[in-house]
Amino acid sequence: MLDIKTIQSLRKRHLGPSFSVSYQEPLHIVRGEEQYLFDAEGKRYLDAVNNIQHVGHCHPVVVEAAQQQYEKLNTNTRYLNETIVNYAKTLTDKLPNGLDVCFFTNSGSEANDLALRMARLYTQSKQTIVLDAAYHGNLSSLIEISPYKHDGPGGAGAPDFVHTIPMPDLYRGKHRGEDASTGYVNEVQTAIDYIQQKDGGKPVFIAESLMGCGGQLVLPEGFLKKSFELVRQAGGICIADEVQIGFGRMGSHFWGFETCDVTPDIVTMGKSMGNGHPLSAVVTTREIAEVFNNGMEYFNSFGGNPVSCAVGHAVLNVIEDEDLQHNALDVGNYLLNELNKINHPLIGEVRGLGLFIGVELVNDHHTLVPAEKEANTIVNRMKEAGILMSTDGPDHNVLKIKPPIIFTRENADELVFNLTSIFKEIS
Ligand SMILES: Cc1ncc(COP(=O)(O)O)c(C=O)c1O
Structure with a gap:
């Protein structure tokens, strides 16, 4: 086995320098099982952050499904194949009526790019409304609509067809207090008015229903519902990005958008969908899919191949057979409660739904100055x-905190115990 130093030097020589590595002292992980990772020395780590390995690292049911299908056949969507259509049916059965047409892709980025193409074709408009600090993927089209990237280091800002709403953050955001939700909804209306006056175009609105890169941010009550209404009144359409939060993680609901009482026109999903296998999808209405069917074939060499579909189907089965949505609710609520008991001046807000939780750290509860250095120290400790x-x-x-949703109450206790000790150490 190569040692850490050799891997680091090979990486330096042969991998692009803009790939990042986690932690001040990087980890050399060689094996994963359930909610645990193991390094080259055999040290066990509790994985509280990998929402891609949704039902646990190397889940045997998922691995077996992939292996069996690989041994039989792996082609593409140009042949009739029951594994593909069975999966499409089971997946769309999980969504509200009307959202029943699937397009399979290979990453969250690919799904969002395809969703944008559909939305823009349907509305005949490129005018896009996004939430500040949102991240929707690494393709050029998505850097354009991801303030997290285009307003960050190396970014070139938003193009003129992208309209950014302040992040609907009730704790440190532009609008706070009682009428804050209305404040953010009014920002959406202002963007719609601008789009209509400037361009006469119809808005495309894309949002996560609980923001990931925004900092595990639960949206204000009513914000998404009212925003969807305004966008639709203006003839626009709404895309829900479920790449981080879908597939039962929210606990109370299977999809994030359901927690906001909305039904999107287009849903994108990825990450947990394949439990680490590159699988993602766009699901939309028949009407939108028919408009997209404008003569240009949609072909994707790997999207929707039988192995990916077998894996995706196995993930859905495991979520159901192991009652994992319920586990996300139970353990998520327990963890939120325990985190709320930690009494430390750095903790500004504890928030989240199910097993998608954020602990926001501030240096001062009045000025709300973000405690970035301390957060980094804590993660490394x-x-x-x-x-x-x-x-x-x-x-x-x-x-x-967004672990595989097999996380247990004992895991939550271990996390909170260690976090509490580290908070004590650094104060
Ligand atoms: C909300 C959201 N959408 C899309 C993506 C892009 O997914 P991928 O990295 O699979 O391309 C990400 C990735 O982190 C994400 O967080």
Whole structure:
């Protein structure tokens, strides 16, 4: 086995320098099982951050499904194949009526890019409304609509067809207090008015229903519902990005958008969908799919191949057979409650739904100055204690917790115990 130093030097020589590595002392992970990762020395880490390995690292049912299908056939969507259509049916059965047409892709970025193409074709408009600090993917089309990237280091800002709403953050955002939700909804209306006056175009609105890169931000009550209404009144359409939050993680609901009482026109999903296998999808209405069917074939070499579909189907089965949505609710609520009991001046807000939780750290409860340095120190100390977390939010001051949804109450206790000790140490 190569040692850490050799891997680092090979990486330096042969991988692009803009790939990042987690932690001050990088980890050399060689094996994963359930909610645990193991390094080359055999040290066990509790994985509290990997929402891609949704039902646990290397889940045997998922691995077996992939292996069996690989041994039989792997082609593409140009042949009739029951594995593909069975999966499409089971997946769309999980969505509200009307959202029943699938397009399979290979990453969250690919799904969002395809969703944008459909939305823009349908509305005949490129005018896009996004939430500040949102991240929707790494393709050029998505850097354009991701303030997290285009307003960050190396970014060139938003293009003129992208309209950014202040992040609907009730804790440190532009609007706070009682009427804050209305304040943010009015920002959406202002963007719609601008789009209509400037361009006469119809708005395309894309949002996560609980923001990931925004810092595990739960949207204000009514914000998404009212925003969807305004966008639709203006003839626009709404895309829900479920790449981080879908597939039962919210606990109370299977999809994030359901927690906001909305039904999108287009849903995009990825990450957890394949439990680490590159699988993603766009699901939309028949009407939108027919408009997209304008003569140009949609072909994707890998999207929707039988192996990917077998994997995706196995993930859905495991979520159901192991009652994992319910586990996300139970353990998520327990963890939120325990985190709320930690009494430390750095903790500004504990928030989240199910097993998608953020702990926002501030240096001062009046000025709300973000405690980025401290958040980074804590994440590195937690790693030394054998627990993997990371930071998020535009100021990198939110501790993010989004483990595989097999996480147990005992895991939650281990996390909170260590976090409490580290908070004590650094104060
Ligand atoms: C909300 C959201 N959408 C889309 C993406 C892009 O997904 P991928 O990295 O699979 O391309 C991400 C990735 O982190 C994401 O968080």
